[in-house]
Amino acid sequence: MPLNGLDGPSGADPLPALFPVPDTAPPDVVTRSARGPAAAVRAEEPEEAGRQLVFFGAETADPSVADLAGLLAGPAEVVRMGGTARLSVVVDAAWRVHVLVSELGQRGLSATWEPTDDERHAVRTSYTRTLKPLAVAWLDGVAKRPPAGFHLTGRRLRLWLAAAGVAEPPGFLLRLGAADHHCWEPVGRALAAVGLAGDLVGPDAGGPAYRITGRRRLRRLAELVGDRPAAAPPPAWP
Template sequence: MSLTPPTPKPARQPSLFSTEAADPVLADLAGLLAGPGEVGRMGGTARISVVVDAAWRVHVLVAELGARGVPASWEPTEDGRHRVRTAYTSMLAPLARAWLRGAVKRPPARFHLDGRRLRLWAAAAGTAEPAGFRLRLGPADEPCWPVVRAALAAVGLPAAFVEPDEGGPAFRVGGRRMSRLAELVGERPVTAPAAEWPGAPG
């Protein structure tokens, strides 16, 4: 039996854009707005809301918002889904100023995505499917889509557009890009079904 100690495996270096690369900040909530999230203003305050299709998404988003110092609540919708929303707070006013042109949502100049923003988008509106992973978009946000698509490509996730009559509007990340997506969004939240998170076995 050899007495030579095994060579230690090199420590994995987190990607510059992954969830491990930085602490949670309010700017991460731009990930919700890249998808179907909405932002509204009232005076010097703002709030963010998003409608989700499963209870596990509610749990994840409330926890993620709380980790950024923003309490959130939820309520059922008439179509059987759930609306997660923050209270109006001055903490979100800068995000609203960056994303709203009047009352219309538009990505700000130099908009970008990273692991924490993608994690929130995946938690709110991501769906695993045989062809890859689908990230749902806001149906009324068509002017935002080219900017968001370019931001996906910039982090190594070129995506195909899914038409509304095929389960969209959404962007689909597939093939060998799935490992990149899994690296960026990080470990599956405890409440998320294994089959609903990037990197989980199919």
Template sequence: MSLSGIGDTPKAEPPPALFPAPEADAPTPARRRGGPARNGPSSPGDDAGRQLVFFGAEAAEPAVADLAGLLAGPGEVVRMGGTARLSVQVDAAWRVHVLVAELAARGLAASWEPAEGERHVVRTSYTRVLKPLAVAWLHGPSKRPPATFHLTGRRLRLWLAAAGTPEPPDGFRLRLGADEQECWEPIGVALAAAGLAGELLGPGEGGPAYRITGRRRLARLAELVGAPPPAAPPTTWPPPPNSPHPHPHPHPHARVDHGVVVGMYCPFGAKTPTTSP
């Protein structure tokens, strides 16, 4: 079922370079030879914290490269000739609305269909625009992050929208692809580089997923991903740093039923139904 009227066109321009590696900061010693001492000590963690704002979700315009965040989670990409298609299975209707809107913001048509276990599959059309993403992530039939993969705020926002779950009071779980063990370690490295080092949970522990815990890390996650989308129940999103209400009440005119927002105006001109997008 299509949720967007935006389609791929033959004249679509290719996206910019997909995976620009962040420039490494030049190491600065505590005291330069023959020079004055620095005012205070600095640690890699402090430097990472100061840099996070530049990688937040609101720091750049939406780009096709952001969809790498879906592939860091349970998203899949397949190729067909000179085109590719991206899909992801989600567990709640609000995620469908958020992802379709995010894909439309990047000029990509999207559709959804119900799946087993009250789940839904969101997928794009086959398009040349996604081919570079597929080339970077596919090694034969297997999905694996490219060597330069890193996580920005927009990539994390998409991952969280597709497969993020809060674990009160100070935790958040980001689900991974079930049969993609080769991805898990490098994605964990990327999380740590973003200041979000997490614990890898195996399938027998409610995973595969990374669990991010601690108020400081949760505050960083909230800063990176930005405010919750309109369709997302507030309790499903990381609370803003220093928020007096870690789990705010939902919209006064909405009801949350098993993770689905009921009776709330959605971006596509219709109210969200109770059991499907």
């Protein structure tokens, strides 16, 4: 089902249905409380005057193909073919498809999606030379491994959360690739380096995932990933 990633589907194939349909009106400016989800406030109110961009936050840099390392920190996969590469990820909700197709389009990457046999959605890019450096950095043979010096930024975390972040009060889960055992430890160190030290949840306990808990860490996560995308349900975003 081809999509162009910018203006919606090409041809007659629509994105998976959302319910409720996201509001297309300009979103309210928000500030985030340390006690829970973001609380909407109007731009003219005093709280907004004191809001500052967070260093490495999603709002401090332009979208880049390098941001897709955030998807690879989670359950995404990358494969090479000749001088090209393709990134793919299976997600569990239609809103994630909408957000990821939009995010990929912002980086000049066309995407397709299709339903899976287990009622999830597979999102994948086209094979492109643009993704070859990412694949070279992350692949050891066919195995996925974070490159030396791997780190997380707000935009990388935003993509990871959009693909595989799950609200699990009183915390938040960032899901990992089930077969990516060699990635789990370095990804955990990268989380800790940006103030998001989490507990590794094993497969037997509902993982693999990192669980982020604590008022300060959850506020930090919300600051880094930026405002909720219109397609994302409010409870699904920190």
